[in-house]
Amino acid sequence: xxxxxxxxxxxxxxxxxxxxxxxxxxxxxxxxxxxxxxxxxxxxxxxxxxxxxxxxxxxxxxxxxxxxxxxxxxxxxxxxxxxxxxxxxxxxxxxxxxxxxxxxxxxxxxxxxxxxxxxxxxxxxxxxxxxxxxxxxxxxxxxxxxxxxxxxxxxxxxxxxxxxxxxxxxxxxxxxxxxxxxxxxxxxxxxxxxxxxxxxxxxxxxxxxxxxxx
Amino acid sequence: xxxxxxxxxxxxxxxxxxxxxxxxxxxxxxxxxxxxxxxxxxxxxxxxxxxxxxxxxxxxxxxxxxxxxxxxxxxxxxxxxxxxxxxxxxxxxxxxxxxxxxxxxxxxx
Numbered sequence: 001x002x003x004x005x006x007x008x009x010x011x012x013x014x015x016x017x018x019x020x021x022x023x024x025x026x027x028x029x030x031x032x033x034x035x036x037x038x039x040x041x042x043x044x045x046x047x048x049x050x051x052x053x054x055x056x057x058x059x060x061x062x063x064x065x066x067x068x069x070x071x072x073x074x075x076x077x078x079x080x081x082x083x084x085x086x087x088x089x090x091x092x093x094x095x096x097x098x099x100x101x102x103x104x105x106x107x108x109x110x111x112x113x114x115x116x117x118x119x120x121x122x123x124x125x126x127x128x129x130x131x132x133x134x135x136x137x138x139x140x141x142x143x144x145x146x147x148x149x150x151x152x153x154x155x156x157x158x159x160x161x162x163x164x165x166x167x168x169x170x171x172x173x174x175x176x177x178x179x180x181x182x183x184x185x186x187x188x189x190x191x192x193x194x195x196x197x198x199x200x201x202x203x204x205x206x207x208x209x210x211x212x213x214x
Numbered sequence: 215x216x217x218x219x220x221x222x223x224x225x226x227x228x229x230x231x232x233x234x235x236x237x238x239x240x241x242x243x244x245x246x247x248x249x250x251x252x253x254x255x256x257x258x259x260x261x262x263x264x265x266x267x268x269x270x271x272x273x274x275x276x277x278x279x280x281x282x283x284x285x286x287x288x289x290x291x292x293x294x295x296x297x298x299x300x301x302x303x304x305x306x307x308x309x310x311x312x313x314x315x316x317x318x319x320x321x322x323x
Contacts, residue, residue: 069230081233091218163313
């Protein structure tokens with residue numbers, strides 16, 4: 001498991017420098033991961049609530065729409081919905097969450113000219129049923145929430161990816177890179193000490209021999 | 215900052231209601247058709263694509279692939295038969311991926 005190195009002082013200095021960088025990097029990554037998780041948790045609760053709410057409302061709206069479809073003939077329904085008067089314009093901006101770029105949506109519903117600002121019905125009321133009106137009204141009400149949900153879910157997916165990546169990196173440093181470096185540093189230090197002791201004993205021995213001869 | 219479009223993919227009965235809101239609707243009947251619509255829409259300037267869960271359950275991989283990108287955002291929605299719990303499942307998946315354990319949905323995970 002140790003790295004193959006020459007046990008020299010030069011190598012030791014280099015390794016020590018790398019070790020220091022690795023430790024600092026690990027700390028930074030850990031901080032980043034903590035903050036990402038905090039951001040993630042902040043959003044995930046909201047996401048869950050929003051989705052629950054939307055799923056309920058949307059199912060209801062669709063059920064109503066189905067009712068409308070049942071009481072009206074398919075042709076009339078098609079005709080009524082053929083030309084939507086409302087126009088949706090969506091603008092996408094970038095929001096920066098811990099240097100993850102997630103889309104930020106802002107949308108405007110442009111109502112038709114005829115029938116005033118808040119006319120969301122693209123048809124006259126003669127041939128159509130009240131169920132259709134109700135269904136479309138709920139749909140229009142859900143739309144802003146749906147946009148919010150889309151934005152949130154995207155941010156959460158991107159965050160989850162990033163958290164996973166960061167955690168892997170932090171763990172690789174903590175459990176592989178740094179222990180390995182420490183091991184190698186210890187090995188080199190021991191080797192160097194050993195060499196030093198060997199040199200010392202050799203010197204003493206030689207001194208003895210020289211002294212004995214004189 | 216520029217203007218994008220919104221699209222809905224699903225069976226006709228479920229998505230027709232969106233049409234009145236000025237959202238582009240793509241009525242499709244099966245998953246392969248939905249996939250080709252999805253891919254086409256992803257190349258064009260659609261920022262948000264809603265897809266009914268009924269179709270989304272057959273298209274997990276392509277949707278996951280799209281969701282790694284900045285745009286579009288693919289959001290599963292229930293259809294008129296009610297929810298299949300796929301959108302919720304996705305949230306749960308994200309939690310497990312990020313935290314390592316399911317902390318939101320309680321005991322069963």
